[in-house]
Amino acid sequence: MKKSLSKRVASLWMIAGIYSLAVAFGVLTYLLVDWDNEIGKMLLADVAATLVVWLFGIVLDNSSVYDPYWSLIPPLMIAGWILSLKPERWEGIVALGLVVLFWSIRLTRNWFGGWTDFDHQDWRYTMIRNSHPKLWFLANLFGINLMPTLIVFLQLAGVPAFIRKDPGLNAWIVSGLLICLGAVIIQATADHQMESFRKRNQGRKLCIDEGLWRYSRHPNYFGEVAMWWGVWLILSGGIGMTMVSLIPPVTMTCLFLFISIPMMEKKILSTRPEYGKSIETISMLIPFFRRRPKTEEDSVITRD
Numbered sequence: 104m105k106k107s108l109s110k111r112v113a114s115l116w117m118i119a120g121i122y123s124l125a126v127a128f129g130v131l132t133y134l135l136v137d138w139d140n141e142i143g144k145m146l147l148a149d150v151a152a153t154l155v156v157w158l159f160g161i162v163l164d165n166s167s168v169y170d171p172y173w174s175l176i177p178p179l180m181i182a183g184w185i186l187s188l189k190p191e192r193w194e195g196i197v198a199l200g201l202v203v204l205f206w207s208i209r210l211t212r213n214w215f216g217g218w219t220d221f222d223h224q225d226w227r228y229t230m231i232r233n234s235h236p237k238l239w240f241l242a243n244l245f246g247i248n249l250m251p252t253l254i255v256f257l258q259l260a261g262v263p264a265f266i267r268k269d270p271g272l273n274a275w276i277v278s279g280l281l282i283c284l285g286a287v288i289i290q291a292t293a294d295h296q297m298e299s300f301r302k303r304n305q306g307r308k309l310c311i312d313e314g315l316w317r318y319s320r321h322p323n324y325f326g327e328v329a330m331w332w333g334v335w336l337i338l339s340g341g342i343g344m345t346m347v348s349l350i351p352p353v354t355m356t357c358l359f360l361f362i363s364i365p366m367m368e369k370k371i372l373s374t375r376p377e378y379g380k381s382i383e384t385i386s387m388l389i390p391f392f393r394r395r396p397k398t399e400e401d402s403v404i405t406r407d
Contacts, residue, residue, distance in 0.1 A: 122156070122172075124155055125172075126176075129155075132152075142263055145183065145263075146256055149180065153172065153252045156169050156172055157249075160248070163221050164221075167225045168221075170218075170225065171214045172252065177258075180262070188267060191269050195265070196266055196269075198280045199262070202283035202337070205287050209287050209290060209291050226370065254358060261338040261342055275337070275340030286330040287326065288326075294323060296311070296316060300313065310380075312381070317393065319388060319389065324363060324364060328388070331355045335352040383397060
């Protein structure tokens, strides 16, 4: 027990060192690039920091080194833009910064609670590596590290324009703020309910059917998607809504609908075939009333 705890502590210190180095490298890149384009400079810095994390993942033979990047970097990016652009009005910017920080703390805490040491790697990464060993190098670099970095960066690409507008509070920003706060609360509640369920049923492969999980098969993912739609509303309240501005939240939604959820449900079904009943009766993402399960009579009518 003490040995495993010391390994966890040592690995957390190493993660802290890796991310300190990555952030330092990103900041240095941002400062050295002589561009007027704030989005381009930050993107280059973000990619540079990601590459540092990716390289350490290779050295340590564990791609889960990247896992906390998703939540740790966005608040730092917003802080960097604020320091660079020096806004005069703060109401809207504070609203955006606080909800992203609130989201970041919850998600990072969730990662912290689940991290053991470098012997553990996300099952999805191991599956990809075992299924496509010849493509692993590219899948690791682009699929596991760079793609999430770019998707999250896309969600915040409107921040420099938002800061330059120096927005006060308006109905759109307040609405987005409330959606973001509600999304984080939903995520935290879903995580607590799942953790409680697992503790009560340790060693038993059961499907959760209580709390928020009775009305959504993935309430935590719903909260994540809702969070970024809330950010979109906040940014739209400052810089306006366009078809182009819809690309970030739509991309994030598609990531969960077509990649994260199918992979997760395929894994669950492989160990818990009874999960098929949950798929049949419970909404996939948006919490909603449960559907009536199909009976044998329904199946006959459908075939006819």
